[in-house]
Amino acid sequence: MANNYIQIEDLGRKDYKESWEYQELLFSKILDCKVKNRREDTEHDTPNYLLLVEHPHVYTLGKSGDFSNLLVSEEKLSEIGATFYKINRGGDITYHGPGQIVGYPILDLENFFTDIHKYLRLLEEMVVLTLAEYGLKAERSEGETxxxxxxxxxxxxKICAMGVRASRWVTMHGFALNINADLGYFDHMIPCGIKGKAVxxxxxxxxxxxxxxxxxKGKLLxxxxxxxxxxxxQKTEA
Incomplete structure (x- = not known):
């Protein structure tokens, strides 16, 4: 029977690189479990996680992204207190910072459904339904995640950016929903590589x-x- 149990961890405010490394650790843990199950013909449950976090100011560029969509120099990044990372998710450039809920579902989709497009649509729907509770009519934009x-x-x-990676139906990276974000930081990039669109x-x-x-966060969950x-x-601190 598939495991629909998901452990929620609220990391508070945490450095992007530390959070990325923690994601990679949990991602590898699930993959290792799947490999062991197939190699030994066993049926141990694969775990699922959802990390919630706020990051200090940071710009991240997806593997298919264009570096020229970052509009500032390394010196300027330092001046505005921001860092930059090229990472292994899909999508182009994204900003994360205080006042933004970043969610990283690290799921074995074989516990739920094996359809990455459905997965993305459900993440979007989660945000659409949450914003509806605040009286906002949020939507998808055709061809733009x-x-x-x-x-x-x-x-x-755009109020919520998304970018995911999946391997053997295990997901990582996720969504970034602007709640009390400093929108000035978006002026230093072309958001998601899409020109002429506001945030x-x-x-x-x-x-x-x-x-x-x-x-x-409660509504999203x-x-x-x-x-x-x-x-x-919810994971509780020991």
């Missing part, structure tokens, strides 16, 4: 100085559990 507002108008703007944040859309980020038909368990 992520979640947007006012699609098909001159005012289209927004939940607090801006609601006209508030700050949104309760823990409340948003509720919809995540429903959409993936999963049982979520």
């Amino acid at each position: 992520g979640v947007w507002l006012d699609v098909g108008t001159p005012f289209a703007r 927004t944040s939940l607090n801006v859309e609601l006209g508030k100085a700050e949104i309760n980020i823990e409340e948003v 509720k919809h995540f559990a429903q959409l993936f038909e999963a049982e979520l368990h």
